[in-house]
Amino acid sequence: MAAVTRVNGLGHAHATLYSTANIGFAVIDAGASLAAKGGIGSTIEAIAQAVNPIALDSEGTAGLVNICYDASQTNAAGLQVIVRGLGTVDSIDLSSATVTEGGQFIVSA
Template structure:
């Protein structure tokens, strides 16, 4: 029986973030977000303003992971929107005017 060597396909590689649904992962590096969870706080404002499909903030360092519709957003457009919030976000007046947004290249999920 003859064998056929496949030469076409995606050929998944390590250290590449793949999406079959046009999703993009971003990391929002904001100021210290200690005490910013809850009603009227900065984390709620981020969720309401950016409308991510998924969002996660672990700890208080200011890093917020966002899963967004990749056809509607880029890291640059998100960063522009976030910085436009200015210096008085949430009930504690957090300054987002120098926050950065980068496109994520890895997803780590743990229990």
């Protein structure tokens, strides 16, 4: 029986982000701790309502919010405009917040 060696395909290289959907990953830097800003009408909720992420996570006190979003609709630059447009929410000034496109994602327990 003859053997067939596959020569075409994705190959899945190490340290490369792959997705079967048009999902974007980004980090929002609010510039101040959001640890106490998770209540109704507070900063984390305002960010979530404005950027409409697929998933969102805010941990620690560095003011960072990790998001997964529909990249067919926007990109990090567009999200930054949206977040900055929120102005000040619950004493957190988002007018200079930054949104950085992510090249990797980490899931931890």
